[in-house]
Amino acid sequence: MEALRLLLRDLWAEKGRNALVALGVTWGTLSLTLLVSFGWEFVAAMNQVAANYGRSILRVSSGFTSAPFEGLPAGRFVELGQEDADLIGRAVPGLRGVSVEHSRMLGNPARYRDRQLNATLIGVEASFGELRNFRPEPGGRFIDREDERLNRRVAFLGHRVRDHLFGEEDALGETIEVWGQPFTVIGVLARRTVLTNNNGEEPDKIAIPASVYRELTGRQRAEFLVVSLRDPAEEQRVERAIRELLGGRHRFDPADEDALDVFSVIELEQMIGTITSSNRALVVVVGLLGLLVAAVGVGNVIFLMVQERSREIGVQIAIGARPRQVAAARLVEGLALTLSGGLAGMLVAAILLELAATIPMDPEARAYLGTPRVSFGVAGAVVLILMTVGGLAGWLPGRRAAALDPVVALREE
Amino acid sequence: MKMIQMEGVSKDYQVGGAAVHALSEVGLAIGAGESVALLGPSGSGKSTLMHLIGCLDTPSRGRYRFEGREVGRLDVNALAALRCATFGFVFQRFHLMPRATAWENVAMPMRFAGVAPAERLRRAAALLERVGLADRAEHRPSELSGGQQQRVAIARALANQPRVILADEPTGNLDSVSGAEVVALLGELHGEGRTIVTVTHDEAIAARAQRVIRLLDGRVVADDSG
Ligand SMILES: Nc1ncnc2c1ncn2[C@@H]1O[C@H](COP(=O)(O)OP(=O)(O)OP(=O)(O)O)[C@@H](O)[C@H]1O
Ligand SMILES: [Mg+2]
Numbered sequence: 001m002e003a004l005r006l007l008l009r010d011l012w013a014e015k016g017r018n019a020l021v022a023l024g025v026t027w028g029t030l031s032l033t034l035l036v037s038f039g040w041e042f043v044a045a046m047n048q049v050a051a052n053y054g055r056s057i058l059r060v061s062s063g064f065t066s067a068p069f070e071g072l073p074a075g076r077f078v079e080l081g082q083e084d085a086d087l088i089g090r091a092v093p094g095l096r097g098v099s100v101e102h103s104r105m106l107g108n109p110a111r112y113r114d115r116q117l118n119a120t121l122i123g124v125e126a127s128f129g130e131l132r133n134f135r136p137e138p139g140g141r142f143i144d145r146e147d148e149r150l151n152r153r154v155a156f157l158g159h160r161v162r163d164h165l166f167g168e169e170d171a172l173g174e175t176i177e178v179w180g181q182p183f184t185v186i187g188v189l190a191r192r193t194v195l196t197n198n199n200g201e202e203p204d205k206i207a208i209p210a211s212v213y214r215e216l217t218g219r220q221r222a223e224f225l226v227v228s229l230r231d232p233a234e235e236q237r238v239e240r241a242i243r244e245l246l247g248g249r250h251r252f253d254p255a256d257e258d259a260l261d262v263f264s265v266i267e268l269e270q271m272i273g274t275i276t277s278s279n280r281a282l283v284v285v286v287g288l289l290g291l292l293v294a295a296v297g298v299g300n301v302i303f304l305m306v307q308e309r310s311r312e313i314g315v316q317i318a319i320g321a322r323p324r325q326v327a328a329a330r331l332v333e334g335l336a337l338t339l340s341g342g343l344a345g346m347l348v349a350a351i352l353l354e355l356a357a358t359i360p361m362d363p364e365a366r367a368y369l370g371t372p373r374v375s376f377g378v379a380g381a382v383v384l385i386l387m388t389v390g391g392l393a394g395w396l397p398g399r400r401a402a403a404l405d406p407v408v409a410l411r412e413e
Numbered sequence: 414m415k416m417i418q419m420e421g422v423s424k425d426y427q428v429g430g431a432a433v434h435a436l437s438e439v440g441l442a443i444g445a446g447e448s449v450a451l452l453g454p455s456g457s458g459k460s461t462l463m464h465l466i467g468c469l470d471t472p473s474r475g476r477y478r479f480e481g482r483e484v485g486r487l488d489v490n491a492l493a494a495l496r497c498a499t500f501g502f503v504f505q506r507f508h509l510m511p512r513a514t515a516w517e518n519v520a521m522p523m524r525f526a527g528v529a530p531a532e533r534l535r536r537a538a539a540l541l542e543r544v545g546l547a548d549r550a551e552h553r554p555s556e557l558s559g560g561q562q563q564r565v566a567i568a569r570a571l572a573n574q575p576r577v578i579l580a581d582e583p584t585g586n587l588d589s590v591s592g593a594e595v596v597a598l599l600g601e602l603h604g605e606g607r608t609i610v611t612v613t614h615d616e617a618i619a620a621r622a623q624r625v626i627r628l629l630d631g632r633v634v635a636d637d638s639g
Contacts, residue, residue, distance in 0.1 A: 320494070
């Protein structure tokens with residue numbers, strides 16, 4: 001108690017400079033915490049946006065041959081379908097999965113009670129949900145193998161389709177009419193931001209099982225074959241394998257680039273990877289520099305303050321203090337000063353980030369910026385480091401002053 | 414054997430390569446309960462001798478035994494413990510902690526001795542009462558007169574009930590009235606059986622001690638028991 005009183009008293013007596021030190025620690029903790037929180041959250045949000053599209057996706061679509069092949073003329077249309085997807089799935093190693101994506105833009109009347117809408121209809125396999133990261137809102141689910149096997153009339157709605165047809169009402173389990181046929185709503189796409197779109201935006205689409213789509217529309221043609229790689233580095237090999245495989249089946253030259261249109265998000269993914277890792281490196285470098293500046297400043301002031309008191313320390317030694325006791329008191333003082341400053345910094349950072357989270361913002365922008373929260377790990381590490389510096393800056397000169405001859409301290413004017 | 418026993422004690426200081434002989438070949442014995450004045454002109458080595466007696470420093474040559482223990486052989490911590498338990502120091506310039514209150518100053522040596530906080534408070538209050546400053550307990554040194562500061566310093570010197578009080582020109586910075594109060598207090602402490610060593614160059618103060626040891630150029634030139 002008395003030790004605490006004396007500590008506070010000593011701190012209060014030098015309140016100007018101690019406040020400066022504490023403020024320095026507060027500022028250091030605050031700025032580093034904010035820097036890292038924003039920086040990390042931005043990186044995480046970017047990665048999330050990239051992951052939302054699905055990882056390492058190749059999107060294969062039909063093209064026209066540009067050269068004659070095995071006696072066949074140039075300019076033939078290569079029509080893709082379910083069998084091509086199945087073949088790729090069986091014959092190309094290193095894939096996480098394959099799905100057809102049939103697609104019909106607009107002109108697909110969907111109806112619920114008195115409300116109706118022309119939506120884009122897509123027919124996909126159960127694996128599509130995983131591949132393209134079509135996560136349902138809570139309570140719902142994506143199309144599964146059972147739906148496929150039993151040719152179930154089930155629909156997974158983009159959230160804007162749901163909003164239009166159902167408004168505030170719950171869509172799950174309800175029956176809507178698509179092309180005059182009843183479909184049960186099994187899930188609604190959760191809100192998210194994606195890197196790229198094809199044939200309109202996902203929230204405006206209705207997904208149904210591929211087999212049902214073919215039956216309903218009478219169209220066999222797949223708009224896309226969605227292929228996901230286990231290892232993005234295998235992009236070249238997988239693309240070549242697909243061209244050879246489909247070239248054999250549809251009789252075109254695998255070297256004929258125009259026969260298939262292969263769109264890859266892998267480059268985009270890698271670009272984002274580069275951005276995010278350099279962003280991370282920048283945060284680390286700037287953070288470490290800031291930490292260094294804060295540590296040097298804080299350490300210096302504490303060091304000088306203790307050094308100025310070497311005469312007092314000498315007197316304490318003279319009247320019976322052990323050197324270790326005196327050094328320990330300075331250590332505790334340095335720790336207390338930096339700890340209080342650090343806690344204040346954490347608190348302010350938490351409040352600021354809380355406020356930042358309430359700023360109204362376009363959801364797209366929010367998706368890329370994320371909602372940073374205080375990283376207590378980082379804040380704690382910063383405070384610990386500054387405490388170490390503060391403690392040492394108190395302890396070292398304290399120990400040195402305590403080791404001096406007390407007689408010298410007593411003689412000093 | 415006397416409590417304080419010095420044989421052939423010298424103390425040299427190195428100043429810019431040259432040796433200053435602050436004390437030369439001092440032989441001295443002071444018994445428990447004595448009241449001694451160290452008298453001499455400035456630079457004669459009074460403070461140096463007092464520091465040696467109080468174990469603030471160790472001799473360059475010769476032997477100093479305190480209660481039979483060879484002081485020169487003790488390490489820093491043992492010296493600190495000995496000072497803490499045995500000696501009470503009073504300095505010419507008071508040397509109080511400027512940011513601490515009177516009672517905190519008095520309690521400080523007890524903290525070094527590991528006395529429990531409640532006991533420290535109780536004893537500090539009693540000591541301030543004894544030096545007539547009970548009503549100044551919460552004052553800081555800068556809020557006290559020189560005489561009051563020196564009385565706080567005496568209370569601090571008494572904190573751990575030392576057997577020896579060492580006072581280095583305790584009245585040197587005081588007016589005659591405050592000085593007389595301080596001298597009277599030291600006299601009382603001697604009356605209680607403590608050993609008192611007072612450094613002074615004031616013959617009148619020295620005259621009040623039982624024994625006067627005169628120093629000149631680092632040597633004991635006279636030792637009279639009055
Ligand atoms: N730490 C030191 N370093 C160098 N020289 C010292 C030191 N302490 C004392 N001296 C020298 O030793 C001699 C004796 O000093 P001391 O302080 O003991 O004298 P004193 O009798 O107390 O004098 P005063 O009455 O002025 O206080 C002086 O010449 C002084 O300069
Ligand atoms: Mg002196």
